[in-house]
Amino acid sequence: VPPTRWVLLAAALVLAAIGAVMLGTLHLAPGEVVQAAFGSGTPTHVAVVRSLRLPRVLLAMLVGAGLGAAGAALQGATRNGLAEPYLLGVSGGAAVGAVIAVALRAAAPLVPLSGFAGALAAVALTLVVARAAGGRGDPRVVLMAGVVVGAFANAAIMVALANVDANAVRGALWWMMGSVADASWPQVRMLGVYVAVGIAVLLLLGRAIDLLALGEDAAAGMGVDVGRVSVYVYVAAALLTAGTVAAAGLVGFIGLLVPHLVRAAGARTHRSIIGASALAGAALVVVADLVARVARPPAELPLGAITAIIGVPFFLVRLRRLA
Amino acid sequence: VFPPLRIIARRLAVAALLALPSACDRGAARVPPGSAALDDFGDTVAVLPAPPARIVSLSPSTTELLFAIGAGDRVVGRSTYDSWPPAALARTDLGPGLRPNVEAVLGVRPDLVIVYASEDNRDAVRRLRAAGVNTVAYRLDRIADFERVTLSLGAITGDSIAARRTVDTVRATLDRVRAATSGLRHPTVFWRLWESPLLSVGGGSFLNDLLEIAGARNVYAELPQPSPAVTLEDLVGRDPDLLLTGPTTRERVLREPRWQSLRAVREGRLLVFDTAIVNGPSARVGESAVRLARLIHPGVLP
Numbered sequence: 001v002p003p004t005r006w007v008l009l010a011a012a013l014v015l016a017a018i019g020a021v022m023l024g025t026l027h028l029a030p031g032e033v034v035q036a037a038f039g040s041g042t043p044t045h046v047a048v049v050r051s052l053r054l055p056r057v058l059l060a061m062l063v064g065a066g067l068g069a070a071g072a073a074l075q076g077a078t079r080n081g082l083a084e085p086y087l088l089g090v091s092g093g094a095a096v097g098a099v100i101a102v103a104l105r106a107a108a109p110l111v112p113l114s115g116f117a118g119a120l121a122a123v124a125l126t127l128v129v130a131r132a133a134g135g136r137g138d139p140r141v142v143l144m145a146g147v148v149v150g151a152f153a154n155a156a157i158m159v160a161l162a163n164v165d166a167n168a169v170r171g172a173l174w175w176m177m178g179s180v181a182d183a184s185w186p187q188v189r190m191l192g193v194y195v196a197v198g199i200a201v202l203l204l205l206g207r208a209i210d211l212l213a214l215g216e217d218a219a220a221g222m223g224v225d226v227g228r229v230s231v232y233v234y235v236a237a238a239l240l241t242a243g244t245v246a247a248a249g250l251v252g253f254i255g256l257l258v259p260h261l262v263r264a265a266g267a268r269t270h271r272s273i274i275g276a277s278a279l280a281g282a283a284l285v286v287v288a289d290l291v292a293r294v295a296r297p298p299a300e301l302p303l304g305a306i307t308a309i310i311g312v313p314f315f316l317v318r319l320r321r322l323a
Numbered sequence: 324v325f326p327p328l329r330i331i332a333r334r335l336a337v338a339a340l341l342a343l344p345s346a347c348d349r350g351a352a353r354v355p356p357g358s359a360a361l362d363d364f365g366d367t368v369a370v371l372p373a374p375p376a377r378i379v380s381l382s383p384s385t386t387e388l389l390f391a392i393g394a395g396d397r398v399v400g401r402s403t404y405d406s407w408p409p410a411a412l413a414r415t416d417l418g419p420g421l422r423p424n425v426e427a428v429l430g431v432r433p434d435l436v437i438v439y440a441s442e443d444n445r446d447a448v449r450r451l452r453a454a455g456v457n458t459v460a461y462r463l464d465r466i467a468d469f470e471r472v473t474l475s476l477g478a479i480t481g482d483s484i485a486a487r488r489t490v491d492t493v494r495a496t497l498d499r500v501r502a503a504t505s506g507l508r509h510p511t512v513f514w515r516l517w518e519s520p521l522l523s524v525g526g527g528s529f530l531n532d533l534l535e536i537a538g539a540r541n542v543y544a545e546l547p548q549p550s551p552a553v554t555l556e557d558l559v560g561r562d563p564d565l566l567l568t569g570p571t572t573r574e575r576v577l578r579e580p581r582w583q584s585l586r587a588v589r590e591g592r593l594l595v596f597d598t599a600i601v602n603g604p605s606a607r608v609g610e611s612a613v614r615l616a617r618l619i620h621p622g623v624l625p
Contacts, residue, residue, distance in 0.1 A: 025556040047584030048559060055581075111519075174520040174552075181554065182519055184581060298543070298557035300520070 013283040020057045020290045059183035060289040061282040063244045066195045068281020070237035071255030072274045073202045076209040077233040078139030084256035085241035088146040092153025093122020094245040099160045102172040119242035125149050178251040178304030194243035201236040206271035252304045253311035254281050260318045363440035363462040374481030375435035381420040382439040384463045384603030386411050391606030392485040400431045407602050425450045466532040469604045496609030500616045503623050504538025510564035512539045525551040529604035537616035559584045566593045
């Protein structure tokens with residue numbers, strides 16, 4: 001990737017973030033944002049900027065970066081353009097965890113934690129199923145195992161939701177549709193750690209993923225332990241995805257779409273694909289969340305729906321090119 | 324060999340035609356002329372010569388009403404969410420009240436079933452009537468619905484006098500609250516029903532009616548839904564004077580940094596009102612108005 005493209009990408013992300021902090025029900029001038037961020041200005045402005053919008057925009061960035069990087073690594077390691085983080089059963093497992101918390105009438109802050117536990121359990125199950133089927137590193141077997149675990153999770157959700165209070169169901173569905181509306185600084189810090197560690201691990205695996213992308217035999221011939229590297233990639237991607245799911249619910253399409261865009265823009269090595277996907281994913285989710293926030297006041301649209309609405313046309317154009 | 328689709332369709336049509344007259348007959352034959360009103364599905368309410376002896380009520384507010392007008396000892400089944408009066412809890416729990424299990428309802432041998440008039444319940448109403456059970460659907464959402472539904476229930480159960488007395492008592496209480504608060508400044512209020520997504524009391528809710536009677540203005544009164552989803556940012560723009568929350572959330576709201584963006588929270592003006600004990604616009608709605616008015620305007624209605 002030429003350096004100018006990296007600069008453009010970073011500039012797009014910064015512009016999106018600044019715009020997202022300024023815009024909303026209360027429109028703030030750039031000067032007011034800076035003032036409020038440093039704690040001067042009216043108490044309402046300070047609270048809106050510091051405890052509503054900044055954590056929200058940062059959380060959206062982290063969600064986008066995590067999903068973009070996880071998708072890029074998975075598509076490389078499985079040599080499959082349809083691979084995406086949610087296909088490993090993560091989304092289904094997270095939803096089951098959240099719905100169980102709702103059905104047991106747990107307090108609202110416990111719902112995402114339970115979702116996180118469910119996501120990790122589902123990934124573990126997917127990898128165990130794939131291994132039991134004899135395909136430890138075989139991407140096709142892993143993807144199919146993920147689909148099966150996801151289908152099982154759906155059935156469990158329907159059983160759990162059948163007899164739950166209407167408001168609680170609404171809460172669970174809302175969470176599943178994805179939202180960063182409840183962002184707080186502790187959440188930003190927690191997801192920040194996950195995303196930093198997850199992306200660092202994937203960047204370190206970048207060279208090995210390049211070799212995997214040539215084909216398993218070729219990679220093995222060049223001294224790559226195919227099974228081990230694949231499992232590392234799955235686990236790192238799953239941790240990234242589960243972290244984003246716990247913070248923001250299910251934000252679809254980012255993990256699938258962004259790596260395609262980045263490759264179309266000329267990224268070739270997996271280090272650059274993963275890094276650029278993280279930046280582009282971050283910018284895209286920040287913009288999508290801005291749309292979710294201002295499109296239909298006083299209500300909010302689900303973030304997951306916006307990312308899909310933005311994502312589908314991009315993906316169709318990309319499909320035409322591929323076909 | 325499986326018969327072609329055309330023949331199956333014809334057989335189904337014939338079966339449906341054969342089944343239809345019996346279902347219609349049962350519903351129609353029970354309406355004595357001149358004594359009928361319509362329920363909230365637009366169907367005729369059948370008032371039978373003998374008052375019902377075994378009543379199933381599948382929504383919390385109609386169950387509360389039945390006990391209030393003296394028909395409580397004839398209630399044999401209720402919904403899961405029915406919570407008042409305590410005696411109602413001793414009745415058979417027949418599920419959440421939407422899309423009820425018709426077999427379970429028929430299992431308690433009711434001669435009157437009352438359901439909430441939601442589209443979810445249309446099918447169950449049709450099937451209960453087809454089984455020969457008098458079934459009525461009420462949409463008891465607003466305080467304006469209260470008198471109509473109470474009087475109709477009184478007519479069906481044969482407790483018209485008690486129903487009239489309940490209506491008069493509630494009306495007198497509401498009038499007393501309205502009179503006490505009408506001269507006072509009406510503060511603007513945000514009534515928080517749910518945390519994630521953030522749900523407010525909207526103009527379509529009886530809680531909005533209660534707020535107006537108790538001398539306050541709902542900042543989301545113009546939204547037609549009963550519990551619309553709103554955003555904290557939009558709420559900051561509306562700058563309410565007061566917040567109403569449930570008993571468990573007050574401390575959390577006061578502590579959370581995001582909620583500091585509201586002037587009412589910074590100034591500590593959060594009031595606790597437990598919606599769980601209100602139970603819809605039913606027989607205790609007058610008492611709820613009194614409690615709410617005392618909360619918003621301390622010193623009024625001593």
